[in-house]
Amino acid sequence: MKKYTLKNLTDAHGWLGIIISGLLFVVFFAGSISLFRHEIFLWSVQPTHVIKQGEILSASEIMELAIADRPFNAKEHLTILPPSEETPYYQAYVDLIEEQAGREFIGLLLDPYTGQVVGEIDQFILADFIYQLHRDLNIPFGIYIIGFVTLFFFFMLLSGILLHARKLVGNFFQYRTDSNTRSKLLDMHNVVGTISIPFTLMYALSGLIFNLVIIYQIAFAVILYKGDQEALLNDAGVRSVEVEWQDNPQKFNNIDQLVEQYSAEFGHVPKVVRMYNYGDESTVMHLIGRIDGNFAQRFEVAINLSDNSIIFKDDVNQHSEVRHGIDTLSELHFGGFAGLDLRFIYFILGIAVCGLIVTGNLLWIEKRQKQLKISQRSVKVATCTTLISTLGVGIACCVAFLAERLLPVSFPERADFVVYAFVATLLISAIIALFIEKRTFLVASFVSAAGILLLTIISDWLLFPENLQLLWQAGQYTAFGMQVGFAAVAALFTFIAYKLAQKTAIEETIIEGDFATN
Protein backbone atom coordinates (compact mmCIF):
# COMPACT_ATOMS: atom_id res chain seq x y z
CA MET A 1 0.00 0.00 0.00
CA LYS A 2 1.25 3.46 -0.85
CA LYS A 3 2.58 5.65 1.93
CA TYR A 4 0.10 8.47 1.42
CA THR A 5 -2.80 6.01 1.40
CA LEU A 6 -1.77 4.73 4.82
CA LYS A 7 -1.33 8.27 6.11
CA ASN A 8 -4.74 9.37 4.83
CA LEU A 9 -6.39 6.29 6.27
CA THR A 10 -4.65 6.77 9.63
CA ASP A 11 -5.83 10.38 9.78
CA ALA A 12 -9.41 9.46 8.86
CA HIS A 13 -9.37 6.51 11.30
CA GLY A 14 -8.28 8.84 14.12
CA TRP A 15 -10.53 11.79 13.36
CA LEU A 16 -13.69 9.83 12.60
CA GLY A 17 -12.95 7.63 15.59
CA ILE A 18 -12.83 10.58 17.95
CA ILE A 19 -15.99 12.12 16.41
CA ILE A 20 -18.17 9.02 16.63
CA SER A 21 -16.61 7.54 19.77
CA GLY A 22 -19.11 9.04 22.22
CA LEU A 23 -22.18 7.67 20.48
CA LEU A 24 -20.47 4.42 19.55
CA PHE A 25 -19.58 3.84 23.20
CA VAL A 26 -23.21 4.42 24.22
CA VAL A 27 -24.35 1.96 21.53
CA PHE A 28 -21.95 -0.79 22.62
CA PHE A 29 -22.34 -0.16 26.36
CA ALA A 30 -26.14 -0.05 26.28
CA GLY A 31 -26.16 -2.94 23.79
CA SER A 32 -24.01 -5.10 26.06
CA ILE A 33 -26.33 -4.44 29.01
CA SER A 34 -29.45 -4.99 26.95
CA LEU A 35 -28.26 -8.48 26.03
CA PHE A 36 -29.78 -9.21 29.44
CA ARG A 37 -32.89 -7.09 28.97
CA HIS A 38 -35.24 -9.98 29.74
CA GLU A 39 -33.38 -10.58 32.97
CA ILE A 40 -33.44 -6.85 33.80
CA PHE A 41 -37.18 -6.77 33.11
CA LEU A 42 -37.74 -9.75 35.40
CA TRP A 43 -35.56 -8.20 38.10
CA SER A 44 -37.75 -5.07 37.85
CA VAL A 45 -41.05 -6.94 38.02
CA GLN A 46 -40.64 -10.16 39.95
CA PRO A 47 -39.83 -8.80 43.43
CA THR A 48 -42.93 -6.57 43.22
CA HIS A 49 -45.28 -9.42 42.39
CA VAL A 50 -44.59 -13.10 42.95
CA ILE A 51 -46.72 -15.40 40.82
CA LYS A 52 -48.10 -18.48 42.50
CA GLN A 53 -47.97 -21.84 40.75
CA GLY A 54 -51.10 -23.43 39.27
CA GLU A 55 -52.71 -24.02 35.92
CA ILE A 56 -51.84 -21.49 33.21
CA LEU A 57 -54.82 -19.63 31.82
CA SER A 58 -55.45 -19.98 28.09
CA ALA A 59 -54.87 -17.21 25.56
CA SER A 60 -58.62 -16.68 25.06
CA GLU A 61 -59.20 -16.29 28.81
CA ILE A 62 -56.39 -13.73 29.01
CA MET A 63 -57.90 -11.84 26.05
CA GLU A 64 -61.20 -11.50 27.87
CA LEU A 65 -59.49 -10.36 31.08
CA ALA A 66 -57.31 -7.86 29.19
CA ILE A 67 -60.24 -6.08 27.55
CA ALA A 68 -62.61 -6.29 30.54
CA ASP A 69 -63.74 -2.81 31.73
CA ARG A 70 -61.59 -1.07 29.11
CA PRO A 71 -62.70 0.96 26.08
CA PHE A 72 -61.28 -1.67 23.73
CA ASN A 73 -61.22 -0.70 20.07
CA ALA A 74 -62.23 -3.99 18.44
CA LYS A 75 -61.60 -2.59 14.96
CA GLU A 76 -57.92 -2.44 15.79
CA HIS A 77 -55.72 -5.11 17.39
CA LEU A 78 -55.56 -7.15 20.54
CA THR A 79 -52.11 -8.68 20.95
CA ILE A 80 -51.17 -11.34 23.48
CA LEU A 81 -47.62 -12.52 24.21
CA PRO A 82 -47.90 -15.86 26.03
CA PRO A 83 -45.49 -16.76 28.87
CA SER A 84 -42.12 -17.96 27.59
CA GLU A 85 -38.62 -18.82 28.74
CA GLU A 86 -37.86 -15.08 28.83
CA THR A 87 -40.82 -13.99 30.91
CA PRO A 88 -43.30 -16.00 32.96
CA TYR A 89 -46.05 -13.37 32.58
CA TYR A 90 -48.69 -12.91 29.94
CA GLN A 91 -48.29 -9.57 28.13
CA ALA A 92 -51.30 -7.97 26.49
CA TYR A 93 -51.41 -4.93 24.22
CA VAL A 94 -54.95 -3.63 23.98
CA ASP A 95 -55.82 -0.98 21.38
CA LEU A 96 -58.21 1.54 22.93
CA ILE A 97 -60.83 3.98 21.67
CA GLU A 98 -58.69 7.09 21.90
CA GLU A 99 -61.54 9.53 22.56
CA GLN A 100 -62.59 7.58 25.64
CA ALA A 101 -59.25 6.38 26.97
CA GLY A 102 -57.11 9.38 26.06
CA ARG A 103 -54.47 7.10 24.58
CA GLU A 104 -54.05 4.68 21.70
CA PHE A 105 -53.27 1.49 23.58
CA ILE A 106 -52.38 0.00 26.91
CA GLY A 107 -49.74 -2.68 27.59
CA LEU A 108 -50.60 -4.98 30.48
CA LEU A 109 -48.61 -7.51 32.42
CA LEU A 110 -50.83 -10.34 33.65
CA ASP A 111 -50.33 -13.15 36.12
CA PRO A 112 -50.52 -16.34 33.98
CA TYR A 113 -52.30 -18.32 36.74
CA THR A 114 -54.82 -15.81 38.10
CA GLY A 115 -55.05 -13.31 35.25
CA GLN A 116 -54.51 -10.51 37.76
CA VAL A 117 -52.99 -7.37 36.24
CA VAL A 118 -49.49 -7.02 37.71
CA GLY A 119 -49.04 -3.57 36.20
CA GLU A 120 -48.58 -1.75 32.95
CA ILE A 121 -45.61 -2.90 30.88
CA ASP A 122 -44.44 0.70 30.43
CA GLN A 123 -44.15 1.14 34.20
CA PHE A 124 -41.15 -1.18 34.19
CA ILE A 125 -39.30 0.81 31.61
CA LEU A 126 -35.65 0.29 32.49
CA ALA A 127 -34.87 -2.73 30.29
CA ASP A 128 -36.61 -1.17 27.30
CA PHE A 129 -35.03 2.23 27.96
CA ILE A 130 -31.52 0.77 27.86
CA TYR A 131 -32.37 -1.19 24.72
CA GLN A 132 -33.75 1.93 23.03
CA LEU A 133 -30.61 3.79 24.06
CA HIS A 134 -28.67 1.16 22.14
CA ARG A 135 -31.00 1.28 19.15
CA ASP A 136 -31.87 4.95 18.69
CA LEU A 137 -30.63 6.88 21.76
CA ASN A 138 -34.29 7.40 22.72
CA ILE A 139 -34.40 10.51 20.54
CA PRO A 140 -36.30 11.36 17.34
CA PHE A 141 -34.39 10.26 14.21
CA GLY A 142 -31.95 8.52 16.56
CA ILE A 143 -32.26 5.36 14.49
CA TYR A 144 -30.70 7.15 11.49
CA ILE A 145 -28.05 8.88 13.60
CA ILE A 146 -27.03 5.51 14.98
CA GLY A 147 -27.23 4.09 11.45
CA PHE A 148 -24.65 6.58 10.20
CA VAL A 149 -22.50 6.08 13.30
CA THR A 150 -22.58 2.37 12.44
CA LEU A 151 -21.60 3.13 8.84
CA PHE A 152 -18.54 5.03 10.06
CA PHE A 153 -17.86 2.23 12.51
CA PHE A 154 -17.81 -0.14 9.53
CA PHE A 155 -15.27 2.16 7.88
CA MET A 156 -13.22 2.19 11.11
CA LEU A 157 -13.12 -1.61 11.07
CA LEU A 158 -12.07 -1.85 7.43
CA SER A 159 -9.48 0.91 7.77
CA GLY A 160 -8.22 -0.62 11.04
CA ILE A 161 -7.77 -3.98 9.30
CA LEU A 162 -5.89 -2.32 6.40
CA LEU A 163 -3.67 -0.29 8.73
CA HIS A 164 -2.84 -3.27 10.89
CA ALA A 165 -2.87 -5.89 8.08
CA ARG A 166 0.84 -6.62 7.98
CA LYS A 167 1.02 -7.12 11.75
CA LEU A 168 -2.38 -8.72 12.19
CA VAL A 169 -0.96 -12.19 12.88
CA GLY A 170 2.63 -11.35 13.89
CA ASN A 171 1.66 -8.93 16.63
CA PHE A 172 -1.38 -10.82 17.81
CA PHE A 173 0.27 -11.94 21.05
CA GLN A 174 2.22 -8.73 21.58
CA TYR A 175 1.43 -6.94 24.80
CA ARG A 176 4.24 -4.77 26.11
CA THR A 177 3.58 -4.47 29.82
CA ASP A 178 6.90 -2.92 30.79
CA SER A 179 7.02 -0.22 28.12
CA ASN A 180 5.47 3.22 27.96
CA THR A 181 1.77 4.01 28.20
CA ARG A 182 1.30 4.62 24.47
CA SER A 183 2.67 1.18 23.55
CA LYS A 184 0.41 -0.45 26.12
CA LEU A 185 -2.65 1.37 24.80
CA LEU A 186 -1.71 0.58 21.20
CA ASP A 187 -1.22 -3.12 21.97
CA MET A 188 -4.52 -3.23 23.83
CA HIS A 189 -6.29 -1.45 20.94
CA ASN A 190 -4.77 -3.78 18.34
CA VAL A 191 -5.27 -7.05 20.24
CA VAL A 192 -8.89 -6.31 21.20
CA GLY A 193 -9.56 -5.03 17.68
CA THR A 194 -8.10 -8.19 16.10
CA ILE A 195 -9.86 -10.62 18.43
CA SER A 196 -13.22 -8.98 17.94
CA ILE A 197 -13.11 -8.60 14.12
CA PRO A 198 -15.73 -11.28 13.29
CA PHE A 199 -17.97 -10.02 16.09
CA THR A 200 -17.65 -6.34 15.20
CA LEU A 201 -18.09 -6.95 11.45
CA MET A 202 -21.27 -8.88 12.18
CA TYR A 203 -22.50 -6.06 14.44
CA ALA A 204 -21.66 -3.37 11.91
CA LEU A 205 -23.47 -5.15 9.06
CA SER A 206 -26.53 -6.18 11.06
CA GLY A 207 -26.75 -2.76 12.75
CA LEU A 208 -26.65 -1.05 9.36
CA ILE A 209 -29.35 -3.31 7.96
CA PHE A 210 -31.58 -2.70 11.01
CA ASN A 211 -31.14 1.08 11.02
CA LEU A 212 -30.57 2.20 7.43
CA VAL A 213 -32.48 -0.34 5.38
CA ILE A 214 -34.97 2.43 4.56
CA ILE A 215 -32.48 3.94 2.05
CA TYR A 216 -32.40 0.80 -0.07
CA GLN A 217 -36.08 0.15 0.51
CA ILE A 218 -36.90 3.51 -1.08
CA ALA A 219 -34.46 2.90 -3.97
CA PHE A 220 -35.96 -0.53 -4.64
CA ALA A 221 -39.55 0.66 -4.35
CA VAL A 222 -38.98 3.55 -6.74
CA ILE A 223 -36.83 1.84 -9.38
CA LEU A 224 -37.54 -1.88 -9.28
CA TYR A 225 -41.16 -1.84 -8.11
CA LYS A 226 -42.19 1.40 -9.87
CA GLY A 227 -43.47 2.85 -6.59
CA ASP A 228 -45.41 -0.21 -5.46
CA GLN A 229 -44.19 -0.32 -1.86
CA GLU A 230 -46.70 -3.01 -0.90
CA ALA A 231 -45.37 -5.44 -3.52
CA LEU A 232 -41.84 -4.86 -2.23
CA LEU A 233 -42.88 -5.51 1.38
CA ASN A 234 -44.72 -8.62 0.30
CA ASP A 235 -41.60 -9.97 -1.45
CA ALA A 236 -39.60 -9.05 1.64
CA GLY A 237 -41.90 -11.21 3.76
CA VAL A 238 -43.52 -8.40 5.72
CA ARG A 239 -46.98 -9.76 6.40
CA SER A 240 -50.03 -7.71 7.20
CA VAL A 241 -53.66 -8.63 7.64
CA GLU A 242 -56.43 -6.48 6.25
CA VAL A 243 -59.99 -7.44 7.10
CA GLU A 244 -63.25 -5.63 6.71
CA TRP A 245 -65.40 -5.03 9.79
CA GLN A 246 -68.74 -6.84 9.41
CA ASP A 247 -70.50 -5.29 12.42
CA ASN A 248 -71.84 -8.69 13.39
CA PRO A 249 -70.76 -9.65 16.94
CA GLN A 250 -69.60 -13.22 17.30
CA LYS A 251 -67.78 -15.25 19.93
CA PHE A 252 -65.29 -17.88 18.82
CA ASN A 253 -64.43 -20.96 20.85
CA ASN A 254 -61.69 -22.23 18.55
CA ILE A 255 -58.94 -19.78 19.57
CA ASP A 256 -57.19 -22.01 22.13
CA GLN A 257 -57.62 -25.07 19.94
CA LEU A 258 -55.91 -23.31 17.01
CA VAL A 259 -53.10 -22.00 19.22
CA GLU A 260 -52.51 -25.56 20.48
CA GLN A 261 -52.70 -26.97 16.95
CA TYR A 262 -50.00 -24.65 15.61
CA SER A 263 -47.88 -24.98 18.77
CA ALA A 264 -47.87 -28.75 18.17
CA GLU A 265 -47.15 -28.34 14.43
CA PHE A 266 -44.16 -26.03 14.89
CA GLY A 267 -42.90 -27.24 18.28
CA HIS A 268 -43.17 -23.85 20.01
CA VAL A 269 -45.96 -21.84 21.56
CA PRO A 270 -46.46 -18.73 19.37
CA LYS A 271 -44.58 -15.69 20.61
CA VAL A 272 -47.34 -13.42 19.39
CA VAL A 273 -51.09 -14.03 19.16
CA ARG A 274 -52.68 -11.03 17.45
CA MET A 275 -56.39 -10.63 16.90
CA TYR A 276 -57.93 -8.40 14.24
CA ASN A 277 -61.57 -7.30 14.57
CA TYR A 278 -61.81 -9.30 17.80
CA GLY A 279 -65.40 -10.12 18.67
CA ASP A 280 -66.70 -9.54 15.15
CA GLU A 281 -67.69 -12.14 12.58
CA SER A 282 -64.62 -11.09 10.59
CA THR A 283 -62.13 -11.91 13.40
CA VAL A 284 -58.72 -12.99 12.15
CA MET A 285 -56.02 -14.54 14.33
CA HIS A 286 -52.38 -13.91 13.39
CA LEU A 287 -49.82 -16.22 15.02
CA ILE A 288 -46.06 -15.62 14.95
CA GLY A 289 -43.51 -17.93 16.50
CA ARG A 290 -40.33 -19.94 16.10
CA ILE A 291 -40.07 -23.28 14.37
CA ASP A 292 -38.43 -25.93 16.48
CA GLY A 293 -35.12 -27.35 15.20
CA ASN A 294 -34.50 -24.61 12.66
CA PHE A 295 -32.13 -21.66 12.95
CA ALA A 296 -33.95 -18.33 12.99
CA GLN A 297 -36.93 -19.78 11.16
CA ARG A 298 -40.27 -18.28 12.06
CA PHE A 299 -43.79 -19.30 11.30
CA GLU A 300 -46.58 -16.87 10.57
CA VAL A 301 -50.16 -17.92 10.09
CA ALA A 302 -53.26 -15.81 9.67
CA ILE A 303 -56.57 -17.62 10.08
CA ASN A 304 -60.19 -16.57 9.57
CA LEU A 305 -61.81 -17.74 12.78
CA SER A 306 -65.26 -18.02 11.21
CA ASP A 307 -64.30 -20.91 8.95
CA ASN A 308 -60.69 -21.71 9.97
CA SER A 309 -59.52 -20.79 6.47
CA ILE A 310 -55.89 -19.76 6.14
CA ILE A 311 -55.16 -16.28 4.74
CA PHE A 312 -51.41 -16.86 4.59
CA LYS A 313 -48.97 -19.29 6.11
CA ASP A 314 -45.18 -18.90 6.21
CA ASP A 315 -43.10 -21.84 7.38
CA VAL A 316 -39.94 -23.78 6.47
CA ASN A 317 -41.21 -24.58 2.98
CA GLN A 318 -42.71 -21.24 2.12
CA HIS A 319 -41.10 -18.05 3.32
CA SER A 320 -39.31 -14.96 2.08
CA GLU A 321 -35.52 -15.22 2.20
CA VAL A 322 -35.37 -11.54 3.15
CA ARG A 323 -37.42 -12.19 6.28
CA HIS A 324 -35.35 -15.29 7.07
CA GLY A 325 -32.09 -13.44 6.44
CA ILE A 326 -33.03 -10.55 8.71
CA ASP A 327 -34.20 -12.99 11.40
CA THR A 328 -30.84 -14.77 11.09
CA LEU A 329 -28.96 -11.49 11.50
CA SER A 330 -31.19 -10.63 14.44
CA GLU A 331 -30.36 -13.94 16.13
CA LEU A 332 -26.66 -13.32 15.55
CA HIS A 333 -26.92 -9.71 16.73
CA PHE A 334 -28.68 -10.50 20.01
CA GLY A 335 -27.13 -13.91 20.66
CA GLY A 336 -30.59 -15.38 20.89
CA PHE A 337 -29.68 -18.72 19.30
CA ALA A 338 -27.97 -20.15 22.39
CA GLY A 339 -28.15 -19.88 26.15
CA LEU A 340 -27.00 -17.50 28.83
CA ASP A 341 -23.36 -18.56 28.38
CA LEU A 342 -23.26 -17.19 24.82
CA ARG A 343 -24.74 -13.91 25.97
CA PHE A 344 -21.97 -13.67 28.58
CA ILE A 345 -19.41 -14.09 25.79
CA TYR A 346 -21.23 -11.42 23.77
CA PHE A 347 -21.26 -9.18 26.85
CA ILE A 348 -17.51 -9.55 27.38
CA LEU A 349 -16.85 -8.86 23.70
CA GLY A 350 -19.19 -5.85 23.79
CA ILE A 351 -17.43 -4.38 26.81
CA ALA A 352 -14.07 -5.17 25.16
CA VAL A 353 -15.19 -3.04 22.18
CA CYS A 354 -16.01 -0.26 24.68
CA GLY A 355 -12.40 -0.64 25.81
CA LEU A 356 -11.30 -0.51 22.18
CA ILE A 357 -13.12 2.81 21.78
CA VAL A 358 -11.62 4.29 24.96
CA THR A 359 -8.06 3.20 24.11
CA GLY A 360 -8.51 4.63 20.61
CA ASN A 361 -9.53 7.97 22.10
CA LEU A 362 -6.65 7.95 24.58
CA LEU A 363 -4.18 7.21 21.75
CA TRP A 364 -5.56 10.12 19.73
CA ILE A 365 -5.45 12.47 22.74
CA GLU A 366 -1.88 11.45 23.61
CA LYS A 367 -0.69 11.92 20.04
CA ARG A 368 -2.39 15.29 19.83
CA GLN A 369 -0.92 16.47 23.14
CA LYS A 370 2.59 15.91 21.79
CA GLN A 371 1.95 18.08 18.75
CA LEU A 372 2.94 21.41 20.28
CA LYS A 373 2.04 23.52 17.25
CA ILE A 374 -1.57 22.38 17.36
CA SER A 375 -4.21 24.06 19.55
CA GLN A 376 -4.86 22.04 22.68
CA ARG A 377 -8.55 22.93 22.73
CA SER A 378 -9.41 19.85 20.67
CA VAL A 379 -7.56 17.73 23.24
CA LYS A 380 -9.62 19.20 26.08
CA VAL A 381 -12.88 18.68 24.17
CA ALA A 382 -11.94 15.09 23.32
CA THR A 383 -10.93 14.37 26.94
CA CYS A 384 -14.18 15.75 28.37
CA THR A 385 -16.33 14.02 25.75
CA THR A 386 -14.62 10.72 26.43
CA LEU A 387 -15.13 11.06 30.18
CA ILE A 388 -18.80 12.05 29.89
CA SER A 389 -19.76 9.51 27.25
CA THR A 390 -18.07 6.67 29.10
CA LEU A 391 -18.15 7.24 32.84
CA GLY A 392 -21.13 9.61 32.69
CA VAL A 393 -23.27 7.07 30.84
CA GLY A 394 -22.05 4.28 33.14
CA ILE A 395 -23.04 6.12 36.33
CA ALA A 396 -26.32 7.28 34.77
CA CYS A 397 -27.18 3.63 34.04
CA CYS A 398 -26.39 2.67 37.65
CA VAL A 399 -28.64 5.47 38.95
CA ALA A 400 -31.42 4.37 36.56
CA PHE A 401 -31.20 0.86 38.07
CA LEU A 402 -31.50 2.32 41.58
CA ALA A 403 -34.43 4.54 40.53
CA GLU A 404 -36.18 1.54 38.95
CA ARG A 405 -35.97 -0.24 42.27
CA LEU A 406 -36.78 2.67 44.60
CA LEU A 407 -39.73 4.24 42.77
CA PRO A 408 -43.02 2.66 43.90
CA VAL A 409 -44.90 0.60 41.29
CA SER A 410 -48.08 2.53 42.09
CA PHE A 411 -46.43 5.85 41.21
CA PRO A 412 -48.08 6.88 37.90
CA GLU A 413 -45.07 8.69 36.43
CA ARG A 414 -42.60 6.04 37.49
CA ALA A 415 -41.22 5.45 33.98
CA ASP A 416 -40.65 9.16 33.36
CA PHE A 417 -38.74 9.52 36.61
CA VAL A 418 -36.43 6.62 35.75
CA VAL A 419 -35.56 8.46 32.53
CA TYR A 420 -35.19 11.78 34.40
CA ALA A 421 -32.82 10.09 36.86
CA PHE A 422 -30.67 8.88 33.95
CA VAL A 423 -30.59 12.25 32.17
CA ALA A 424 -30.02 14.26 35.36
CA THR A 425 -27.09 12.06 36.39
CA LEU A 426 -25.57 12.37 32.92
CA LEU A 427 -25.83 16.17 33.06
CA ILE A 428 -24.44 16.40 36.59
CA SER A 429 -21.48 14.17 35.74
CA ALA A 430 -20.85 16.29 32.62
CA ILE A 431 -20.74 19.45 34.73
CA ILE A 432 -18.50 17.85 37.34
CA ALA A 433 -16.16 16.49 34.63
CA LEU A 434 -15.59 20.03 33.38
CA PHE A 435 -14.49 21.39 36.73
CA ILE A 436 -12.57 18.75 38.63
CA GLU A 437 -9.25 17.07 37.97
CA LYS A 438 -9.62 14.12 35.57
CA ARG A 439 -7.98 11.44 37.71
CA THR A 440 -10.11 12.48 40.71
CA PHE A 441 -13.21 12.28 38.49
CA LEU A 442 -12.22 8.79 37.36
CA VAL A 443 -11.73 7.48 40.91
CA ALA A 444 -14.87 9.20 42.23
CA SER A 445 -16.95 7.85 39.33
CA PHE A 446 -15.92 4.25 39.85
CA VAL A 447 -16.43 4.49 43.62
CA SER A 448 -19.86 6.13 43.31
CA ALA A 449 -20.99 3.63 40.62
CA ALA A 450 -19.97 0.74 42.88
CA GLY A 451 -21.78 2.37 45.82
CA ILE A 452 -24.98 2.87 43.79
CA LEU A 453 -24.99 -0.75 42.67
CA LEU A 454 -24.53 -1.98 46.23
CA LEU A 455 -27.33 0.34 47.35
CA THR A 456 -29.55 -1.20 44.66
CA ILE A 457 -28.96 -4.69 46.08
CA ILE A 458 -29.65 -3.44 49.62
CA SER A 459 -32.84 -1.70 48.41
CA ASP A 460 -34.00 -4.99 46.86
CA TRP A 461 -33.79 -6.72 50.22
CA LEU A 462 -35.15 -3.84 52.27
CA LEU A 463 -38.19 -3.28 50.05
CA PHE A 464 -39.13 -6.82 49.07
CA PRO A 465 -37.63 -9.31 51.57
CA GLU A 466 -40.66 -11.64 51.63
CA ASN A 467 -41.17 -11.71 47.87
CA LEU A 468 -37.48 -12.44 47.32
CA GLN A 469 -37.71 -15.38 49.72
CA LEU A 470 -40.79 -16.66 47.87
CA LEU A 471 -38.95 -16.32 44.55
CA TRP A 472 -36.03 -18.32 45.94
CA GLN A 473 -38.39 -21.03 47.20
CA ALA A 474 -40.13 -21.14 43.81
CA GLY A 475 -36.75 -21.66 42.13
CA GLN A 476 -36.94 -18.40 40.19
CA TYR A 477 -33.40 -17.13 40.41
CA THR A 478 -33.27 -14.33 37.80
CA ALA A 479 -33.49 -11.49 40.35
CA PHE A 480 -30.71 -13.11 42.40
CA GLY A 481 -28.58 -13.53 39.28
CA MET A 482 -28.96 -9.82 38.67
CA GLN A 483 -27.90 -9.08 42.24
CA VAL A 484 -24.82 -11.26 41.81
CA GLY A 485 -24.08 -9.34 38.60
CA PHE A 486 -24.43 -6.00 40.41
CA ALA A 487 -22.13 -7.20 43.20
CA ALA A 488 -19.52 -8.46 40.72
CA VAL A 489 -19.53 -5.18 38.77
CA ALA A 490 -19.37 -3.18 42.04
CA ALA A 491 -16.35 -5.25 43.17
CA LEU A 492 -14.65 -4.68 39.79
CA PHE A 493 -15.30 -0.92 39.97
CA THR A 494 -13.92 -0.77 43.52
CA PHE A 495 -10.79 -2.61 42.40
CA ILE A 496 -10.29 -0.24 39.45
CA ALA A 497 -10.82 2.81 41.71
CA TYR A 498 -8.30 1.42 44.20
CA LYS A 499 -5.70 0.83 41.47
CA LEU A 500 -6.24 4.30 40.01
CA ALA A 501 -5.95 5.95 43.45
CA GLN A 502 -2.78 3.95 44.15
CA LYS A 503 -1.27 5.02 40.83
CA THR A 504 -2.10 8.66 41.56
CA ALA A 505 -0.47 8.42 44.99
CA ILE A 506 2.72 6.91 43.49
CA GLU A 507 2.90 9.63 40.83
CA GLU A 508 2.43 12.36 43.45
CA THR A 509 5.21 10.84 45.59
CA ILE A 510 7.57 10.84 42.57
CA ILE A 511 6.77 14.48 41.78
CA GLU A 512 7.29 15.50 45.42
CA GLY A 513 10.61 13.58 45.40
CA ASP A 514 11.72 15.42 42.25
CA PHE A 515 10.89 18.76 43.85
CA ALA A 516 12.83 17.82 47.01
CA THR A 517 15.89 16.78 44.93
CA ASN A 518 15.82 20.01 42.92
Place this chain on the structure above:
Amino acid sequence: MLHKTLVAIFLGCLLSISVMLNLNYILPLNIDEKLLIGLVVAFPMWAIALVMCYSSDSAKQAWQRCGYPLIVSALINIYYFLG
Protein backbone atom coordinates in the same frame (compact mmCIF):
# COMPACT_ATOMS: atom_id res chain seq x y z
CA MET B 1 -11.86 15.78 5.32
CA LEU B 2 -15.35 17.28 5.08
CA HIS B 3 -15.31 17.11 1.26
CA LYS B 4 -14.15 13.52 1.34
CA THR B 5 -16.92 12.73 3.84
CA LEU B 6 -19.60 14.25 1.59
CA VAL B 7 -18.30 12.36 -1.44
CA ALA B 8 -18.04 9.15 0.57
CA ILE B 9 -21.59 9.39 1.88
CA PHE B 10 -23.41 10.51 -1.26
CA LEU B 11 -21.43 8.83 -4.05
CA GLY B 12 -20.87 5.77 -1.87
CA CYS B 13 -24.61 5.47 -1.30
CA LEU B 14 -25.42 5.93 -5.00
CA LEU B 15 -22.73 3.45 -6.01
CA SER B 16 -24.03 0.82 -3.62
CA ILE B 17 -27.63 1.35 -4.79
CA SER B 18 -26.55 1.13 -8.41
CA VAL B 19 -24.56 -2.07 -7.90
CA MET B 20 -27.41 -3.56 -5.89
CA LEU B 21 -29.84 -2.84 -8.73
CA ASN B 22 -27.47 -4.44 -11.23
CA LEU B 23 -27.24 -7.53 -9.06
CA ASN B 24 -31.02 -7.66 -9.14
CA TYR B 25 -31.06 -7.49 -12.91
CA ILE B 26 -28.25 -9.97 -13.43
CA LEU B 27 -28.60 -12.72 -10.78
CA PRO B 28 -30.72 -15.69 -11.91
CA LEU B 29 -32.44 -16.12 -8.53
CA ASN B 30 -35.85 -15.61 -6.95
CA ILE B 31 -36.74 -12.00 -6.16
CA ASP B 32 -36.54 -12.45 -2.35
CA GLU B 33 -33.08 -14.03 -2.66
CA LYS B 34 -31.91 -11.17 -4.88
CA LEU B 35 -33.28 -8.61 -2.43
CA LEU B 36 -31.42 -10.25 0.46
CA ILE B 37 -28.14 -10.55 -1.46
CA GLY B 38 -28.49 -6.92 -2.52
CA LEU B 39 -28.99 -5.82 1.06
CA VAL B 40 -26.05 -7.81 2.39
CA VAL B 41 -23.75 -6.59 -0.40
CA ALA B 42 -24.87 -2.95 -0.42
CA PHE B 43 -23.70 -1.86 3.03
CA PRO B 44 -20.18 -3.36 2.79
CA MET B 45 -19.95 -1.74 -0.64
CA TRP B 46 -20.81 1.63 0.89
CA ALA B 47 -18.21 1.09 3.60
CA ILE B 48 -15.63 0.18 0.94
CA ALA B 49 -16.52 3.40 -0.89
CA LEU B 50 -15.78 5.24 2.36
CA VAL B 51 -12.37 3.58 2.53
CA MET B 52 -11.67 4.52 -1.08
CA CYS B 53 -12.61 8.15 -0.46
CA TYR B 54 -10.79 8.60 2.83
CA SER B 55 -7.61 6.99 1.49
CA SER B 56 -7.59 9.52 -1.37
CA ASP B 57 -5.15 12.41 -1.39
CA SER B 58 -7.79 14.98 -2.24
CA ALA B 59 -11.53 15.42 -2.68
CA LYS B 60 -10.98 15.37 -6.46
CA GLN B 61 -9.33 11.97 -6.27
CA ALA B 62 -12.18 10.77 -4.05
CA TRP B 63 -14.68 11.96 -6.70
CA GLN B 64 -12.75 10.05 -9.36
CA ARG B 65 -12.44 6.88 -7.32
CA CYS B 66 -16.16 6.70 -6.64
CA GLY B 67 -17.40 8.54 -9.71
CA TYR B 68 -15.90 6.32 -12.42
CA PRO B 69 -17.32 3.03 -11.09
CA LEU B 70 -20.63 4.81 -10.51
CA ILE B 71 -20.79 5.98 -14.13
CA VAL B 72 -20.10 2.44 -15.41
CA SER B 73 -22.63 0.90 -13.03
CA ALA B 74 -25.25 3.57 -13.80
CA LEU B 75 -24.86 2.91 -17.55
CA ILE B 76 -25.56 -0.76 -16.93
CA ASN B 77 -28.59 0.29 -14.84
CA ILE B 78 -29.90 2.37 -17.71
CA TYR B 79 -29.30 -0.46 -20.19
CA TYR B 80 -31.38 -2.88 -18.10
CA PHE B 81 -33.98 -0.29 -17.15
CA LEU B 82 -34.67 0.66 -20.76
CA GLY B 83 -34.17 -2.83 -22.13
